[in-house]
Amino acid sequence: MDFILLVISSFGLLLNPVTLTYVVLGFLIGTIFAAIPGLTATLALALLLPLTYSLDVTTALMACASIYMAGMCGGSITATTINIPGAPSSMMTALEGYPMQQRGQGALALGHAALGSMVGGGLGAVLLIILAPFIAKASLLVQTPGKFSLIAFALIVVVAAQRGKITKAAIAACLGLMLATIGLDSMVPIARLTFGVPALTAGIDLMPVIIGTFAISEILIQAGSIAEHRKLSKEILKANPIKRRDFIPPLSSVREIGLWCYLKSSAIGYLVGTLPGAGGSMGSFLAYVEAVRTSKNPESFGKGNPKGIAAAESANNAVCGGAFVPMLTFGIPGDPITAIVLGVLVINGIQPGPQLLADQAGLVAPMLASLLFSAVILIPLTLFLLGPYFIRIVSIRKDVLYGSIALLAVVGSYVATYSVFQMYLALVLGILAYFLRKNGFPVITLLLGFILGPNLEDFLRRSLTLSNGNPLTFITSLDSLFFILLTLFFVYFLAIRKPMENPAASIKSN
Template identity: 35%
Template sequence: MLIDTLTAFVATLASPLGIALALGGVLLGIVLGALPGVSSTMALAILLPLSFGMQAELAILFLLSVFVASVYGGSISAILINIPGTPGAIVTQLDGYPMAQAGQAKLALSHALLASSLGGLVGLALLMVVAPWMAAMAMQFRSPEFTAVAVFGLVLLAYASPGSTVRGLLVGALGVICGMVGFDLMTDMPRFTFGSRVLQGGVELVPLCIGLFGLAEVMKHIGPASRPATRPVAASLDAASGALRSFVSYWKSALRGSTIGALIGAIPAAGSAIAVAIAYAQERRLSRHPERFGKGAGEGVVAPEAANSSSIGGTLIPMMTLGVPGDAITAVLMGSLLMHGMRPGPMLFAENPEFVASIYAGFAIALLLTLLLGFLLMRWMTWILRIPTHLLLVGIALLCVIGAFSIRNSLADVYIMLFFGVLGYLLYLMSLPAAPLAFGLILGPLLEENLRRSLILGRGTWDVFLNSPIAMLLLAMSLMAIALPLLLPLLTRIRQREC
């Protein structure tokens, strides 16, 4: 695998088209990630259609470049204007913005970039070591085990989503129903089509993601409060020197944050937001001067940014080995793989080892180019943040429509995209998480197909699950995840009465 990885790395790097796509992806990722309101998920969703005409290896290189660069880009607006460009940069602003106000904007940006690069390398190393091992183990899975994996993924996503776990489960169930639209794979009978030809082909993942994470975000930002009036910090970008020497003094924080991010990211549905919060809290607990946190502590920028980037490699592990997206961003990335005929899961390693090697190589190239372009563009970072909001929203809306149509050159996909854009906005108004909907659409067919196959093997009984220790363990963990939010308030009341 190592030789294949190095070969793919050299072959991709030597290709002029590959270099151009990687550079374009990194540039777009930094720009879109730095813009407040345009998350990494949204950036990947609106740029996803651009990859359809590419070879699978070049497409994954382009999308990984956007993914990796947008994660760093979110720290730019967090440091300069105190507004995180991505959810993973929420913690970075706590100390990054005070550093910018103190005339250390370039130092903070440099720390964020170096920590992001180091964290990405740790995440890539974990991916290369753990993914083949997990894929080999998953090769032993049968229908009962994959059924339990699908249930576990849906429950964890709902559990990790903001708000009530029950609400997350309900939205996830809606996604599972959307996955049933179209012709039944076993009986070839139409379901939930309501006599419409638009729905006979089922609900495609890519139009759903574009609408749910792209158009819905545009609808959220329509209005006078779409862009805060805060201005970027510009005068201090040349005020710092010796960024690398200063960063070396925080190497322990960077390694701790990288390790935490990679491990938390590998948990399905945990995501980068949880990883950066844990990394920041850990650094504050271990610091000899915790009072400096929130006032411009360098560790407060290095640790969460390292965790933010290392979580990328972690989130790719369940997606590549089990076919379960690690978070909403990898759900969009999974849509691209499916469009190129690559089914994530253990068979990906057995049938397409060269493509797996190209993912490793693309990840490494994206990290390298993000580091180089990040330093080259640092002087002009503030220009990115001055794009008028109305122009940005119109451009994104056009990309959503064009992208949905270009999938199959069909207006049906545009209608589906518009429907889920409106639905995503309604979920936002009702304070319901949107990500479980996309996860339900991905995991729904996996759950249904393997559940029905398991019952056929068990001749209509559920004993087939009782005979599988792995399936029983995953189902028990799923039950505990559902019951925990319900039992905690009850236990709290009992303790209060005892006191």
């Protein structure tokens, strides 16, 4: 109850004009990046991360939370208007939104998407605020061997979730783990894998890895599709203007969707968000499938059914609240954006874990307040005021857009570390990530491997030290055994059962 009251009192920080400005600007930037096909809120957060050095940590975390929420709902704009999801989590929205757009109901589709995002994001944030303290207390029961098994569980589940790319995801994760071992050993003062380069003794900073894997690689990938983007821009400019009142869904349509659909989809999204690596795309897919399964008219889906939009958007925004659970209580990011938020915490000397909500609740509470504020207030307000203009974002010349992003990325990587060597590392890692992505390697597993690698190694070595080198400690410890069994459970359902049910598809996907 004390934590809930602290979150409620944190809304008072939004009365500060400076703090409110950063939160609103963060939301707008996240929405714009999410609405542009090829850009994501992850990229926006990666580029803006160096700016957080000039802010106090509370304001920085509140801005990050608003960007996160905006990134989930912003992708529905282009998913509806031009059938190209601005974010992976909006793929299911495109199935229903674009047919409505073709019928001249694009504004109504965006209104349903905003309403679903508001409900899902709000419920996800409320569940996070209520349940996070209890989960943090429960996490105190996890000892050193259990922490190793938990981190191993997170990495393995993220790899297993990459359907059809498990081998490539595992290789990328191993690359991330290898990058994390460069520099001084944390337990023994010995330099590792520096190859005689003195600048590598301090290791690779988190910022060049984030900017390289997300910003630089994305610029290189998008550079080859400028002609396609210009054609897309002409189609958008021909679109009929949308009036603001068209964004408000009629009450009859909302009643037809039903409150239960919003609540159930939000619960699905929140639970999926708590699974490391699952992400908004999985949450929206599961909620959409459940909406089709329980519908009296399943044949109407795929032809412009607002219920499909409501289910998908409620789920992918509820993922935001769920994804913060493993990040705050265990230091394990649930998706790419929370991985970057984790970087913000670490950079500011804040170590996520079971004691975070007890020792530094004053820093976490404002971030959760910003998450709820962004969902309930900024989502509907932003779409109502700026909705008619958002669909013209993609008309910006792509060469100018990505040239500016390249400049920000390089300058940002230098400002973050004040090291020319680390700046060059960002470029090198960006080129590496580009080739990995071009060949189907998911770079998110590389980033998670880099972030989780130090803790994975640390808890492994501590556990073996405490047990005098006996590896059976991971089985004899009940908390560790629980996560090992949980890992086997998820691996079976994610990587074994599905391919066995359809071996032909499995062979084709590999």
